Amino acid sequence: MDISTSLSPIISDVLSNASGEIVTHGFFTRQGGVSEGIYEGLNVGLGSRDTPQRVIENRARVAGWFGAPIENLATVHQIHSPDVFTVKGPYDGGRPEADALVTATPGIVIGVLAADCGPVLFADAEGGVIGAAHAGWKGALYGVLENTIDAMIALGARRERITAVLGPSISAANYEVGPEFVERFLAIDPDYARYFSPSTNEDHSMFDLQGLTVARLKAAGVNAAMTGHCTYADEKRFFSYRRTTHRKEPDYGRQISAIQLKRTG
Numbered sequence: 001m002d003i004s005t006s007l008s009p010i011i012s013d014v015l016s017n018a019s020g021e022i023v024t025h026g027f028f029t030r031q032g033g034v035s036e037g038i039y040e041g042l043n044v045g046l047g048s049r050d051t052p053q054r055v056i057e058n059r060a061r062v063a064g065w066f067g068a069p070i071e072n073l074a075t076v077h078q079i080h081s082p083d084v085f086t087v088k089g090p091y092d093g094g095r096p097e098a099d100a101l102v103t104a105t106p107g108i109v110i111g112v113l114a115a116d117c118g119p120v121l122f123a124d125a126e127g128g129v130i131g132a133a134h135a136g137w138k139g140a141l142y143g144v145l146e147n148t149i150d151a152m153i154a155l156g157a158r159r160e161r162i163t164a165v166l167g168p169s170i171s172a173a174n175y176e177v178g179p180e181f182v183e184r185f186l187a188i189d190p191d192y193a194r195y196f197s198p199s200t201n202e203d204h205s206m207f208d209l210q211g212l213t214v215a216r217l218k219a220a221g222v223n224a225a226m227t228g229h230c231t232y233a234d235e236k237r238f239f240s241y242r243r244t245t246h247r248k249e250p251d252y253g254r255q256i257s258a259i260q261l262k263r264t265g
Contacts (some may be wrong), residue, residue: 007032007042007065008237012121014225018163019125024066024261026229027119027167029237033058033114035253043239043253046095048076050253059256066109066260073109073258074101078134082143084151095208098181100133100148112259115239116231118169118213122148124223128264132257141185141212146220151168159221166217166226167257169251170242172208173234175233177208187243231255262264 019025033042034057039050042058056070063073074087078097085096086108087103101110102122110132112119117136124130133139133148149162164215176199185192197211198203210226217224231238244252 007061009065010229012165012167012225012227014223015121015163015165018223019076019123022125022128022262022264023123023130023259024262025121025123025257026065027121027229027257028255029115029168030064030253030255031237033061035125038244038249038251039253041253042255044256045115045254046075048253050250062256062258063109064151066254066258068107068109068260069179072107073111074103075111075113076101076258078113080136081137082139082147084131084133084144086113086146086155088149098193099135100131100151102148102151104129104264106261106263109258109260111256113199113254113256114167114169114231115241115244115252115254116170116175117241118162118209119167119260120145120148120164120213120217121167121257122152122162122164123259124152124161124163127152127155127157128160128261129155129157130259130261132259133226135213137181137207137209140209141188145213145216149220149222153178156220162222164217164222164224166210166213166224168227168229168231168234168238168255169210170240171210171211173232174230174242175207175209176201176204179205181205181207200246
């Protein structure tokens with residue numbers, strides 16, 4: 001049996017219906033990998049303290065699911081920035097510092113890692129351009145989503161043809177923040193108050209990162225949706241930075257969300 005078939009990625013009907021057979025994607029869970037202990041499953045985080053050989057094997061399985069060699073799996077060194085990297089072909093495994101990738105090259109798999117932050121996959125199948133963005137609160141607030149769309153347009157995509165889907169990420173029910181966090185958002189736009197609701201803890205709020213992300217995508221003029229999965233609440237399927245922090249565990253795994261242009265239209 002092909003070991004890549006043991007993977008259980010979440011497939012978005014919205015993205016599939018918009019892309020047909022031209023684009024393949026998957027919001028991968030932690031299931032189907034070789035890592036053990038706190039990293040059990042499909043940990044693809046090169047920055048984790050997991051055994052490097054296991055991480056590489058997990059990444060190879062993801063690439064294999066797309067029918068691609070591991071050198072065709074492109075990721076970046078994520079730094080919670082608004083920066084986007086354009087992938088033109090296989091590269092030597094070096095990871096530029098950025099939080100999103102775009103490509104118009106068939107066969108290349110582009111992916112972003114997350115463990116509560118929002119992974120967003122983009123496709124303009126007709127234009128033959130795809131994108132992937134890692135949108136934590138900082139990236140979502142400071143423009144990584146809009147910059148990804150602009151980078152896709154620079155490669156020939158059209159805004160009104162782009163479909164973007166937010167994958168598994170932390171939900172408002174599990175994302176508690178302090179008053180200084182809320183103030184940072186309201187200082188930029190008082191209307192952002194809609195993404196905060198009262199917490200049971202005094203002076204704290206629950207933050208709807210998923211709602212903010214989808215709203216920013218729609219405001220940018222693309223077709224937007226989300227899968228609706230919460231990484232914090234579903235330990236069996238997802239790694240979660242915040243859950244790890246609450247348990248005072250020493251480290252955490254990362255899952256990947258990836259997309260591939262199979263061919264041009």
